[in-house]
Amino acid sequence: MGTTYIPVKTILEELDIDVVLPPMSSKKTLELGIKCSPEAICVPFKIIMGNILEGIENGADTVFMLTGCGPCRFGIFHALQNEIIRDMNLKIEFITADRFSNLAGLKEFSARLKEASPKNNYLKIFNTIRKGLKILDAVDELQELTNKIRPIEINTGEVDYLDTNFSHEIRKVHGYDEAMNLIIDYKEKVSSVKIDKTKQLLKIGIVGEIYTILEPFINLNIEKKLGVLGIDVARSISASEYVREQLDFLPFVHSGKKTIYQAAKPYLEIPIGGHAINTIGNSMLYKKQNFDGIIHLLPFTCMPEIVAQCILPTIEKEQDIPIMTLVLDEMTGEAGYMTRLEAFVDLLVKRKDLKNEGNSLSWN
Numbered sequence: 001m002g003t004t005y006i007p008v009k010t011i012l013e014e015l016d017i018d019v020v021l022p023p024m025s026s027k028k029t030l031e032l033g034i035k036c037s038p039e040a041i042c043v044p045f046k047i048i049m050g051n052i053l054e055g056i057e058n059g060a061d062t063v064f065m066l067t068g069c070g071p072c073r074f075g076i077f078h079a080l081q082n083e084i085i086r087d088m089n090l091k092i093e094f095i096t097a098d099r100f101s102n103l104a105g106l107k108e109f110s111a112r113l114k115e116a117s118p119k120n121n122y123l124k125i126f127n128t129i130r131k132g133l134k135i136l137d138a139v140d141e142l143q144e145l146t147n148k149i150r151p152i153e154i155n156t157g158e159v160d161y162l163d164t165n166f167s168h169e170i171r172k173v174h175g176y177d178e179a180m181n182l183i184i185d186y187k188e189k190v191s192s193v194k195i196d197k198t199k200q201l202l203k204i205g206i207v208g209e210i211y212t213i214l215e216p217f218i219n220l221n222i223e224k225k226l227g228v229l230g231i232d233v234a235r236s237i238s239a240s241e242y243v244r245e246q247l248d249f250l251p252f253v254h255s256g257k258k259t260i261y262q263a264a265k266p267y268l269e270i271p272i273g274g275h276a277i278n279t280i281g282n283s284m285l286y287k288k289q290n291f292d293g294i295i296h297l298l299p300f301t302c303m304p305e306i307v308a309q310c311i312l313p314t315i316e317k318e319q320d321i322p323i324m325t326l327v328l329d330e331m332t333g334e335a336g337y338m339t340r341l342e343a344f345v346d347l348l349v350k351r352k353d354l355k356n357e358g359n360s361l362s363w364n
């Protein structure tokens with residue numbers, strides 16, 4: 001899921017566990033996953049299934065997978081994937097840990113890590129998790145910076161060049177120190193890209209299902225595409241914020257969960273699984289922050305986001321903010337996707353121009 005593998009890899013390496021990294025998700029990953037997955041299951045399942053098979057191809061003998069309960073398929077991913085692997089007669093061990101959303105969950109997560117690395121004590125495991133969280137924050141900060149600089153860079157393509165190099169190099173480093181040094185180095189490189197501070201940008205917020213927001217293979221690099229079109233893109237969910245949301249039962253961890261849930265209240269009062277309530281809450285917050293538009297991403301057949309999709313047209317009308325929904329699956333074609341993005345951006349530009357002239361293009 002995007003760059004989330006970086007802190008996980010760091011944690012496992014610091015615990016002296018041999019890490020087999022599957023290649024970045026690709027067409028081949030998806031094809032492998034589709035072949036053995038239930039047809040109507042959401043696309044994240046299929047890609048993760050492909051990642052697992054590519055990891056096994058590269059020599060992995062154990063799969064470490066998170067799970068969770070709630071009204072969404074994520075809770076059954078590990079069981080179904082384990083079953084499929086057994087049907088394929090592959091001798092692979094599955095270690096599953098619940099999302100650490102309470103003290104018991106955190107203890108269980110550490111216990112699973114101990115199971116995978118018996119010679120480490122719990123103190124070492126906790127310290128290593130802390131290091132992993134620092135890497136998680138640092139990677140998210142680098143990505144945010146990349147998104148901020150891309151639309152205002154003077155030499156087009158400079159940021160993307162650095163971004164691509166970073167994705168290659170981070171896979172080669174080992175352990176916390178090497179990973180952190182590389183991230184810091186790239187932060188400096190991105191910060192020193194020449195920019196045009198006077199450039200006027202439209203602001204678009206991305207809301208929706210976490211996997212489709214964070215994984216560029218399935219969202220066809222939406223942040224890059226919008227950045228190149230001159231858009232200041234804000235991503236409503238990051239892996240670090242997701243982890244903070246899980247851990248905010250601890251007194252020293254703070255997430256934006258309360259604010260988001262409060263903002264969602266007029267349209268959705270309770271969490272209904274996945275990130276549906278975040279989609280609604282963040283859309284309301286983007287409206288308050290005067291964003292020019294919102295893009296809603298969801299995988300085909302995603303249960304929680306289908307509910308959010310039904311609520312968004314009401315928000316669009318009542319709050320007067322353009323919202324476009326993009327449903328993604330293995331059939332999504334790049335050309336049609338790009339046309340929709342460009343058309344949406346054109347419309348937002350027109351709307352802003354009219355507003356600046358004192359006219360209005362009502363969204364109702």
Ligand code: SF4
Nearest residue numbers: 042072074274302303
């Ligand atoms: S949130 Fe949607 S896409 Fe993600 S696992 Fe759940 S049902 Fe599938």
